[in-house]
Amino acid sequence: MKIAILTGAGVSAESGLGTFRDVGGLWTQYDLNEVATPEGFARNPALVHDFYNARRANCASAAPNAAHQALAVLAASTHEVTLITQNVDDLHARAGSPKVIHMHGQLMRALCADCDARWNAPEVMSPQDDCPACGASATRPDVVWFGEIPYHMDEIAHAVATADLFVAIGTSAEVYPAAGLVELAQGQTLEINLEPSARANAFDDHRFGPATQVVPAWVAEMC
Ligand code: APR
Numbered sequence: 711m712k713i714a715i716l717t718g719a720g721v722s723a724e725s726g727l728g729t730f731r732d733v734g735g736l737w738t739q740y741d742l743n744e745v746a747t748p749e750g751f752a753r754n755p756a757l758v759h760d761f762y763n764a765r766r767a768n769c770a771s772a773a774p775n776a777a778h779q780a781l782a783v784l785a786a787s788t789h790e791v792t793l794i795t796q797n798v799d800d801l802h803a804r805a806g807s808p809k810v811i812h813m814h815g816q817l818m819r820a821l822c823a824d825c826d827a828r829w830n831a832p833e834v835m836s837p838q839d840d841c842p843a844c845g846a847s848a849t850r851p852d853v854v855w856f857g858e859i860p861y862h863m864d865e866i867a868h869a870v871a872t873a874d875l876f877v878a879i880g881t882s883a884e885v886y887p888a889a890g891l892v893e894l895a896q897g898q899t900l901e902i903n904l905e906p907s908a909r910a911n912a913f914d915d916h917r918f919g920p921a922t923q924v925v926p927a928w929v930a931e932m933c
């Protein structure tokens with residue numbers, strides 16, 4: 711079976727990485743306009759680097775949880791799995807998922823705003839860093855900010871539209887285009903989340919509960 715999976719921050723919540731819109735979430739602690747927009751970065755690059763340096767450190771000290779591991783087991787099964795994530799952490803890859811499509815980029819990667827070069831981010835990035843390719847002091851985290859175009863959308867849309875099953879896991883479905891992917895699905899659709907998302911009505915089936923419990927149980931049924 712061709713399965714397209716979209717994950718959000720809820721799949722990494724039990725690894726200790728904060729979500730965005732839950733109680734105490736990142737967007738209740740920080741003003742996303744200051745730390746997750748190109749305009750915010752232009753105004754204060756040091757603040758933005760500090761925000762992502764802290765998240766990068768959290769990510770490096772976090773471990774993949776049973777949900778990440780179960781999705782890696784599914785990828786190794788006879789099913790044809792496309793794993794798409796809104797998350798910028800590297801926990802899916804560290805759990806063993808062979809191919810992860812990061813539509814919002816990756817914390818562990820750096821980008822040069824001048825020449826588009828990408829490289830593995832150092833633990834701590836700063837506005838004084840120079841691009842290793844062109845030498846410009848225009849380095850930024852390789853993450854997609856609000857108002858920017860998510861990565862790999864053609865590949866993502868094709869995977870969702872041609873899947874026998876589209877599964878959204880751990881996302882509030884508040885941010886587009888990720889939240890609109892369910893509309894592209896031609897096969898069955900399943901939402902796995904702690905609670906109904908903003909798009910719950912668009913899904914055929916739902917399983918509610920913590921991802922580390924619900925995802926392994928679902929994968930065990932699929933394999
Ligand atoms: N298990 C399953 N689901 C959970 C868990 C858990 N342990 N904990 C939280 N959730 C669910 C919440 O109920 C919520 O619906 O995960 C969802 C997290 O929603 P958000 O915090 O909005 O995160 P996400 O949907 O990934 O945000 C999408 O918004 O800010 C941007 O770029 C950012 O990629 C992010 C995008």
Ligand code: ZN
Nearest residue numbers: 822825841844
């Ligand atoms: Zn450059």
